[in-house]
Amino acid sequence: MINAFIIVAHTADGFIAPASKDGQAVPSTVWTSGADKKHFIELTKKAGVIIMGLNTYYTIGKPLPKRLNIVYAPAGTAPIDGVEMTDKAPTELLADLEKRGFSEAAICGGSTVYTMFAKAGLVDRIYITIEPKLFGKGMTIFNDSLDLNLSLSNITRPSDDVLILEYKVKKN
Numbered sequence: 001m002i003n004a005f006i007i008v009a010h011t012a013d014g015f016i017a018p019a020s021k022d023g024q025a026v027p028s029t030v031w032t033s034g035a036d037k038k039h040f041i042e043l044t045k046k047a048g049v050i051i052m053g054l055n056t057y058y059t060i061g062k063p064l065p066k067r068l069n070i071v072y073a074p075a076g077t078a079p080i081d082g083v084e085m086t087d088k089a090p091t092e093l094l095a096d097l098e099k100r101g102f103s104e105a106a107i108c109g110g111s112t113v114y115t116m117f118a119k120a121g122l123v124d125r126i127y128i129t130i131e132p133k134l135f136g137k138g139m140t141i142f143n144d145s146l147d148l149n150l151s152l153s154n155i156t157r158p159s160d161d162v163l164i165l166e167y168k169v170k171k172n
């Protein structure tokens with residue numbers, strides 16, 4: 001099966017997005033570092049395919065170039081140029097991507113999509129960037145219970161204030 005990894009930026013207090021004041025999601029690019037953006041571009045371009053939910057897509061607002069953009073959206077959502085909409089089960093989607101020649105897929109959030117792939121047992125690696133930021137309240141990476149065991153396979157410190165942790169998900 002294709003290798004799927006989660007890539008996420010966290011505040012030091014464990015949030016992936018601030019609490020919404022007006023129902024509008026805040027794009028991660030507003031608060032993440034240049035080091036995280038570079039890391040995200042490198043890994044996602046290497047994979048060649050990014051998978052995200054519609055809410056996350058709206059915070060980005062355009063397809064990311066040089067990568068296949070797959071967006072989870074409810075059936076009937078209006079098509080978006082440069083994006084493949086899907087509502088397939090995660091296993092089916094990854095099998096389909098494998099048939100199309102991909103060997104890796106980047107799971108790019110948000111919480112709904114991270115949780116769906118993690119609960120399906122389809123995540124092989126997790127990259128967490130720890131940003132020097134606190135939100136106090138907000139959205140966490142997962143929105144449901146999980147029981148996954150990890151091994152810490154790499155730590156990088158691309159700048160004084162930023163850490164990138166790479167975990168492997170232990171398969172039972």
Ligand SMILES: NC(=O)c1ccc[n+]([C@@H]2O[C@H](COP(=O)([O-])OP(=O)(O)OC[C@H]3O[C@@H](n4cnc5c(N)ncnc54)[C@H](OP(=O)(O)O)[C@@H]3O)[C@@H](O)[C@H]2O)c1
Nearest residue numbers: 008009017025053054055056073074087109110111112113
């Ligand atoms: N810090 C980071 O690294 C990072 C990364 C990515 C995103 N984020 C943040 O995460 C937030 C968005 O997360 P979110 O959980 O609200 O939304 P999301 O995961 O981005 O997207 C949810 C959307 O995907 C649809 N969807 C999910 N599973 C589906 C399925 N199996 N079939 C069809 N449609 C499906 C949902 O449809 P339904 O409405 O029908 O459920 C909903 O429209 C934003 O604030 C964003 O900034 C942070």
